[in-house]
Amino acid sequence: MLVMGLGLQGSGMASARYAAQQGAVVRVTDMKSPEVLAPSVRALAGLPIEFILGEHRDEDFIWADVVIRNPGVPRTSRYLLLAQEHGAQIEMEIGLFFLACPGRIIGITGTRGKTTTTSLIYEILRVHGQAPVVIGGNVAGVETLSLLPQITPETLVVLELSSWQLEGLAPHSISPSVAVMTNIYPDHLNTYNGMEDYAEAKANIFRFQTEHGIAVFNYDNSWTRSFGLEAPGETWFTSFEHGGSFPRSALVDGVPTLVEPLAIAETPLKGRHNLENILLATTTARLLGVPESVIVETVRRFKGVSHRLEEVCEWRGVRIVNDSTSTSPIAGQVALEAFEQPIVLVAGGNTKHLPLEQWPETIIKRCRDVILLPGSGTDELLPELRQEIERQGVIDPIRGIFDDFHQAIDAALALTHPGDVLLFSPGFTSFGMFLNEFDRGDKFVAYIREKAKDQ
Structure with missing residues (x-):
């Protein structure tokens, strides 16, 4: 082998x-x-x-x-x-795991938000404590196959599943019994033959379910809304715009006629995208029989996951935020929209040839200062930023491209004022300067914490 x-x-x-x-x-x-x-x-x-x-x-x-x-x-x-x-x-590893796993699998996929949604579902089920629960799949540092010895038929198995992993299910015509899909945006188009090909890989999460399966989709995303009409099992939608969740049977001409309002508990997580993730996780937990009191208390305590709008510390009155898993323009845009304070942005890296869409416009509109790291993606972004500066008629916020990572962070820190947010949200991949986005985030956090010792 x-x-x-x-x-x-x-x-x-x-x-x-x-x-x-x-x-x-x-x-x-x-x-x-x-x-x-x-x-x-x-x-x-x-x-x-x-x-x-x-x-x-x-x-x-x-x-x-x-x-x-x-x-x-x-x-x-x-x-x-x-x-x-x-x-x-x-x-693929995940295919072998599915074939051997005796537990009930809850699979979560999507372009953005799958890690946060996966982690919150896991945490709610763990706190509920009515069945053993494990977490794996596309989770950094977890050997999913190595979980098998501890899994019984009573175990709930929460798996984050990437599009690539989901390809490993198709040859065996298997899907998790509970499927959650957060959203679909352009990503990995250097690997797939367009959006249809990429989205179809994601669709494996529900494609082979039976009528006994459960599937939960984000209604506010056009791709996931469409997929929700195809799922063979019990299907629910969540909608931030409609303020709750509803079964597929509540749709008339594609519009929900009855929405179960879900009051989102007090949460430390920032941004609309995280509220969408919370809706998906809490709806899934309810369908799995978790009491409301457990769900609300867990959401209140849940602080998110590393490298995803992670608040590292406060440095001289400035909030330092690590969003290193921002590897696409849509992720970079969503991160900027999560804050109302003045932003000093550190971005840039290597391209996956994804459309930049509204990210350059949002950068120029929302950021007072911009520090860039080198890479093929930065080469694509820079002329678009220049066009936006001219179109919006604003002062150029770009302070340079820095080949040295520590110099880039030092420059960003020097530009901050009390009350600002220093946001490390690259919007591109990390290869070249770092091993991967996790290595990139670890190095950012380590350097910031070292600097914070001296403040």
Whole structure:
């Protein structure tokens, strides 16, 4: 068995560990260097696994009977096609997990908000305490396959599922028994053949449900509203604009005729997008039988997740916010709309060739000062910002592009005044300067906390 993509976030390691523990002859291949992957290799020490790092070799893919591909590997990879030509079966970690999992799976997907929604659903179910609950899927550092020994038929299994992971369900025609879809926006279009292809990958979360399944969709997003009309099981919508949730049966000519109002409990989370996430999570919890009192109290205490509009600290009267998982323009735009205070923005990185849409306009409208990091995405953004400056007739807020990350943060801090928000929301991917968006966020938080010691 060949594991394609060891990675640093858990999926490749879990696949290799699981395969070795099942008695397979395991070989792992990854284009990253042995130095970068050393932590992952150490985590698998003692298992009979062969590592081929820093390259992919044709001979390994010809050798393999089964190839487990990392979610980051595109379906069209020539190595996967080579393996298929030689009779290999292509699998993904999440597909193997679904086939072996005895628990009830609650799957959450979407372009934005899936991590927050997943974490809140998990926390509500954990606090309720009526059944064992575990969390996994597209969660940094979690080896989902390694959860199997602790899962029984009574366990509730909460999984964040990316579009790439959901591709792994289609060959087996399986979907989680409870499916939640937050929204669909342009993303990963460097991997997919347009929005239809990307959205169809997401649709695997409900596509293979039976009439006994449950699905919850965000009515306020056109893609998820449309998908909600196709789901085969019990289907509910949530709507911030309509102020609550409603079953599909309440729709007449596409408009809800009866909405169950959901008073959103006091929450420390900022932005409309987070209120949409809360609506999805609380509606799902109600459908799973969680009492209102548990839901309200959990929402009140829930402070969100790392790297997603995470309030790091206050520095000389300035709120420092880490939104490093902002890897698309729509994410960058949503982050800016979450604050009313003056914003000093740190943005930029490498492109996924996504439409910038209203992000440049929002940057110029909402930000007093802008610091940019280098990258192909920044090269796309900069001329659009210049056009917006001219169109809006405002003073240029762009203070430069900084090749050195620490210098960029120092420059941003120097531009702040008490009452401001320093927002680190790149809007692009991190590769080149960082290992990934989590590494990027960790480095930002560490540097800010070091600076805060001296204030």
